[in-house]
Amino acid sequence: xxxxxxxxGESISIGDDVMVTVIGVSGDRVKIGIEAPQHILILxxxxxxxxxxxxxxxxxxxxxxxxxxxxxxxxxLEPPSREPTDSR
Amino acid sequence: xPHQMLERSxxxxxxxxxxxxxxxxxxxxxxxxxxxxxxMLQSQDVEEISFLVTVPRLxxxxxxxxxPPSVRQLLGLSGDEEPAALCVLVVRQDPLVITxxxxxxxxxxxxxxxxxxxxxxTSTYSAQHPVVPAGPR
Numbered sequence: 001x002x003x004x005x006x007x008x009g010e011s012i013s014i015g016d017d018v019m020v021t022v023i024g025v026s027g028d029r030v031k032i033g034i035e036a037p038q039h040i041l042i043l044x045x046x047x048x049x050x051x052x053x054x055x056x057x058x059x060x061x062x063x064x065x066x067x068x069x070x071x072x073x074x075x076x077l078e079p080p081s082r083e084p085t086d087s088r
Numbered sequence: 089x090p091h092q093m094l095e096r097s098x099x100x101x102x103x104x105x106x107x108x109x110x111x112x113x114x115x116x117x118x119x120x121x122x123x124x125x126x127x128m129l130q131s132q133d134v135e136e137i138s139f140l141v142t143v144p145r146l147x148x149x150x151x152x153x154x155x156p157p158s159v160r161q162l163l164g165l166s167g168d169e170e171p172a173a174l175c176v177l178v179v180r181q182d183p184l185v186i187t188x189x190x191x192x193x194x195x196x197x198x199x200x201x202x203x204x205x206x207x208x209x210t211s212t213y214s215a216q217h218p219v220v221p222a223g224p225r
Contacts (some may be wrong), residue, residue: 003151006195018129019202034120034177036204038156038157039156039157039158039161041156041158041207041209042209043209044209047191047207047208047209047211047215048107048108048207050191050192050207050215051107051108051189051191051192051215052107052109052170053108053138053215054178054189054191054192054194054216055106055107055108055109055176055189055205056108056109057178058139058140058176058177058178059136059137059138059139059215060136060137060138061128061138061139061140063178065140065179065181066120066126066128066140068179068181068184068186069126069177069179070120070122070124070126071138072122072144072184072186072219073125073126073146073186073219083215085173
């Protein structure tokens with residue numbers, strides 16, 4: 001891992017398109033500004049990690065789990081009758 | 089139960105895999121007999137990999153997010169077309185708790201079967217959204 005020291009207001013450029021700027025430091029929090037093209041997704045790592053962990057937890061579904069899920073959801077979720085395929 | 093929201097036996101391809109699992113690529117969305125709002129997402133590459141999925145708005149009626157332009161492009165969506173979305177259900181036993189991953193929805197284009205797991209850049213939605221209250225029944 002490349003490690004650099006920066007002061008507030010100083011930046012790091014990554015490639016031609018990405019610029020990371022330290023906006024400020026307050027206690028143990030660092031405020032960072034990122035300029036990048038729209039096609040680059042920028043995420044707090046813990047969000048990605050949370051999704052990865054659920055992916056790991058979710059696979060290898062057993063028949064028992066399927067039955068349990070169906071029973072619960074059928075009782076508790078009343079599917080809306082409108083917008084049959086719009087699930088966004 | 090009416091089959092109100094899930095496609096029948098739809099092939100989904102994740103060109104970039106899933107978050108943390110880039111090798112998870114080809115899946116089939118299968119209705120379950122008597123499954124109602126729940127369907128199975130079965131890997132075509134590895135038989136042991138399958139997920140329970142449902143439609144996010146069934147577990148969170150206000151569910152909404154923006155699809156980034158790069159994802160729209162990857163899915164082959166044109167104009168103002170919006171992707172369909174699924175969320176993975178995780179079943180935990182003792183006590184029985186079912187959670188829905190609303191933070192990382194599976195988006196797909198029903199016309200092409202192209203799919204992508206988006207990580208929402210927000211703390212509004214949880215990766216472990218409780219679907220039902222905890223407790224035995």
